Amino acid sequence: MTDGPTPAMRQFYEMKSKHPGTVLFFQMGDFYETFGEDAEVVSRELDITLTSRGRDKNGEKMPLAGVPIHAGESYISRLVKKGYRVAVCDQIEDPKKAKGIVKRDVVRIITPGTIIDSGMIENSGPSYLMSVMPGRDGEDLGFAFLDISTGEFFISGSGNGEMFSQINSEIARYRPSECIVPENCPKKISDYITGRNVLVTGYDTLHFDIDTARNYLLEKFEVNSLEGYGCMGMDLSVCAAGACLSYACETQKSDLSHIRGFSTRLPSGSMVLDAITLRNLEVLENIRTRQGKNSLYDILDETKTPMGSRVLRSWLTAPLVDRDNINSRLNAVEFFFNNLYIRESLRFLLHRYADIERIAARISYGNAGPRELVTLKNSLAKIPEIRSLFSEEGAVTPELISCSLGSIESLDECVELIERSIEDEPPVLARTGGVIKKGYNHDLDELRDSSGSAKEWIAQFQQDERDRTGIKSLKVSYNKVFGYYIEVTKSNLKLVPQEYQRKQTTANGERFTLPQLQEKESLIVNAEERFIALEQDLYDGILTELREKVEEILETAKMIGRLDVLADFAHLSSNFNYVRPVIEDSARLLISDGRHPVVERNQSSGFVPNDAGIDSSDNQILIITGANMAGKSTYMREVALLCIMAQAGCFVPASGAVIGIIDRIFTRVGAFDDLSSGQSTFMVEMLELANILNNVTDKSLVILDEIGRGTSTLDGYSIACAVIEYLHGSGSSGPRTLFATHFHEMVDIEGKMKRVKNYHFAVKDTGSDIVFLRKLIPGASDKSYGIHVAKLAGIPRKVLKRSEEILREEQEKEYCTGGRIQPRYTQMLLVDQPTAVEPALDENTKSLLKKVKDLDPDSLTPREALAVIYQLREEAGGNKK
Known part of the structure; x- marks a missing residue:
């Protein structure tokens, strides 16, 4: 017969049953212990030794793995990054005062989407929890996003388009770490989100009920109506929002008071960049490495603050579509561009500025550390200097800068409180003591003096005993188990006085005590415990006072981030020769000497600029032909990226630009298999093309590269021609379109449709080799130079030679049979005549x-x-x- 579980293990089983699907970190003294399957997970994932202790319910050995509490945050962080949910079960009463088993309870559940601890957040980017609410028809969706580390909370309405495309776009734009869905959510939706490397968590369907969600939000934000948040008619998104906030508060065991409301982001309020476009244009990450380096965001992010970096990311993924708002940003950038001293002085002040947005969130939650408060104080103390920059020069600041400065609170009370209460170089944790300055609290000062005098007494006692016994190496030390003791080495034991009371034997000697030392010990330990407890109470009181200012700190952080980005745009524009674009409510897109913002920064040989002239009435569709590697794809991406930059409020790399506002950019570039869905390259291409043709408007910009290349030549050519006809339409206008192709027969379309024009990239042909000139000029090309590119790639010479033979044979067949209609070409080929023997002259x-x-x-x-x-x-x- 096996013994039943101990009282502590009964506690463990109780907590585990209440929090299924989590790894339970169960505090036992100075360690977090994990048991059973949890211990096996921790051992495997964190490379911690797996041991056993006692027996489980079935009488089998209980697996055990533990980590020290002081290092618990790093271990938990590693688990969460691997997609696990961790429940932290702490001792909630002093073991010394406990009667029977120590009370324990789960104080929070840490999930990938609810990280708030500074040590667990890897970078300055947002950390979103996503919530998805499907409609009854299976097509409409409601979205909500919450970053509890900053308090950012917003909903997003369901846009036009196929359901999975909408989900994919939202994931690509906001990169959530976790997504909650109703427990009755269709499996195909959960599986699709999981396939995008997002942890999916089922949540009680009741929280997604419209009445439940609405009432929860009304109560949370203490308002009578949600109409002020701009979400009328968006019931699915309101359901998602209510569940999202409820889940966050439930897991954190907190009301998350720094979240004071939410905003509504409608597709009509910004340029739509879906997941495909974000990928193809490399807005957030490099298409090859899937890393941020060498993306548009990467080369534009020279901001000085974490808040600025997050603002920049949001502006690039949702460029504006209102001309006045765009020009408001451009006016601010122009101000900083023209005022070098103000710009660089501001950037200097913002250098190493603390992430006050996230510190404010942790203050609200109650887990901000002493050092974070000091960095917050140092950052807030710079606010008067920031204000003075704009007043000293006497320059008239644009409205956006004035409004931003006006929304920055002075927060002198916060600075003064922290300065008066917290040591300038405090420890990391408040519970270790040594956090509160002398003079802040009279009772604490008395305890500090008492503790100091006690330590002086110990030092004097040690010296007196050395003199009395003649043992020069005698030491008085302390540990938690044995308290204070007198330590004597083996070689000096013969000198120990008879009244010394033996306490412990060690490898090197003996430990003793005396009645007067024991008496002093109780006074010292009691004073230190009271000192630590009072310090913790005082520190909690300081956080409570600062909590009243969290809303102002968050607003200030937001405005600091905005100013940081505006100054960053001006700094880049000055350093890399960007110009202010002209923004119009028109269908024109005119760029002079445009340059790809990423490629030019990574090209030591210099970038060849190109013009672009597209409009809906004359040059609506540009068919671009030319050699492989001539620069077609780079050029088309360049045009799209300049439009994104302009509508985000940044100057552009060009000598001039007129941007007719674009509502959405569509791209179909490159070949990607979706093997997880069993879709071929051609099927993926057709799905992306269908999305474009079904949702494009006359205000859109369409980038199409090699449509129809994934199937037979005849099929592909037919599809490509039909797409051009569809985009051209029979009316007087259509979407601005750049269409690159190797179907050279398509250049005949220019003579059939009035708004289609042929362009090509020129090459210099020496007869034995070619040089890419990277220059776009009017007219068509009839060569792709694919064999030459194969040579550059290192294809074996034998294969290249045979390719040339086959090419000549096929060309002779076409010439002899007349099977190919030869279109008229106006290609500019700069030919170097090969050296030849001069003919004899009379x-x-x-x-x-x-x-x-x-x-x-x-x-x-x-x-x-x-x-x-x-x-x-x-x-x-x-x-x-």
Whole structure:
């Protein structure tokens, strides 16, 4: 018969049953212990030794793995990053005062989408919890996003388009770490989100009920209506929002008071960039490495603060579509561009600015550390200097800058409180003591003095005992188990006085005590415990006072981030020769000497700029042909990225630009298999093309690269032509379109549709080799130079030689049979004639050539020149008139 579980293990089983699906970190003294399956997970994932302790309910050995509490945060962080949910069960009463088993309870559940601890957040980017509410028809969706580390909370309405495309776009735009869905959510939706590397958590369906969600939000934000948040008619999104906030508060065991409301982000309020476009244009990450380096965001992010970095990311993923709002940003950038001193002084002040947004969130939650408060104080103390920058110069600041400065609170009370209460170089944790400054609290000062005098007494006692016993190495030390003791080495044990009371034997000697030491010990330990407890109470009181200012700190952080981005845009524009674009409510898109913002920064040989002229009435569709590697894809991406930059409020790399506002950018670039869905490259291409054709408007920009190349030549050519006809339409306008192709027969379309124009990238052909000139010029090309590119890639010479033979054979077949209709080309090929043997010349020809070479045209009158021409014609045997 096996013994039943101990009282502590009964507690464990109780907590585990209440929090299924989590790894339970169960505090036992100075360690977090995990048991059973949890211990096996921790051992495997964190490389911690797996042991056993006692027996489980079935009488089997209980697996055990533990980590020290002081290092618990790092271990938990590693588990969460691997997609686990961790429940933290702490001792909630002092073991010394406990009667029976120590009370324990789960104080929070840490999930990938609810991280708030500073040590667990890897970078300055947002950390979103996503909530999805499907509609009954299976097509409409409601979205909500919450970053509890900053308090950012917003909903997003369901846009037009296929359901999975909407989900994919939201995930690509906001990169959530976790997504909650109703427990009855269709499995295909949960599986799709999981397939996008997002942890999916089922949550009680009741929380997604519209009445439950609405009432929860009304109560949480203490309002009578949600109408002020702009979410009328968005019931699915309101359901998602209510569940999202409820889940966050439930897991954190907190009301998250720093979340004071939410905003509504509608597709109509910004340029729509779906997941495909974000990927193809490399807005957030490099398409090859899937890393942020060498993306548009990466090369534009020279911000000085974490808040600025997050603002920049949001602006690039949701560029504006209102001309006045865009120009408001451009005006602010122009101000910083023209005022070098203000710009660089501001950037200097913001250098190493603390992430006050996240510190404010942790203050609200109650887990902000002493050092974070000091960095918050140092950052807030710079606010007067920031204000003075704009007043000293006397410059008239644009409205956006003035409004931002006006919303930055002085927060002098916070600075003064922290300065008065917290040590300038405090420990990391408040519970270790040494956090509160002397003079802040009279009772604490008395305890500090008492503790100091006690330590002086110990030091004097040690010296007195050394003098009395003659043992020069005698030491008085302390540990939690044995308290204070006198330590004597083995070689000196013969000198120990008879009244010394043995306490412990060690490898190197003995430990003793005396009645007067024991008496002092109780006073010292009691004073230190009271000191630590009072310090913790005082520190909690300081957090409570600061909590009243969290809303102002968050607003200030937001405005600091905005100013940081505006100054960053101006700094980049000045350093890299960007110009202010002209923003119009038109269908024009004119760019002079445009440059790809990422490629030019990574190209040591210099970037060849190109123009772009597209509009809906004349040059609506540009068919771009040319050699492989000539620069077609780079050019098209360049045009799209400049539009994103302009509508985000940034100057652009060009000598001039007129941007007619674009509502959405569609891209179909490159070939990608979706093997997880069993979809071929061509199917993926057609799905992306269908999305474009079904949702495009006359205000959209469409980038199409190699449509139809994934199937047979005839099929692909037919599809490509039909797409051009569809985008052109029968009306007087259509979406601005860049269409790159190797179907050279398509250039004939220019003569059939009035708004289609041919362009190509010129090359220089030397006869044996070609040089890419990277210059876009009017007209069409009839060569792709694929074999030349294969040579550059290192294809074996034998394969290249055979390719050339086959190419010649096929070309001869086409010429002989007349099977291919030869279109008219206006390609600019700069041909270097190969060296050849000069033909033999007769004496008359040599004489004529010598006379021509000896002529001095500048010395001849018109009449004399005419006479020379007649004479040369006669000598060459021409007919006389």
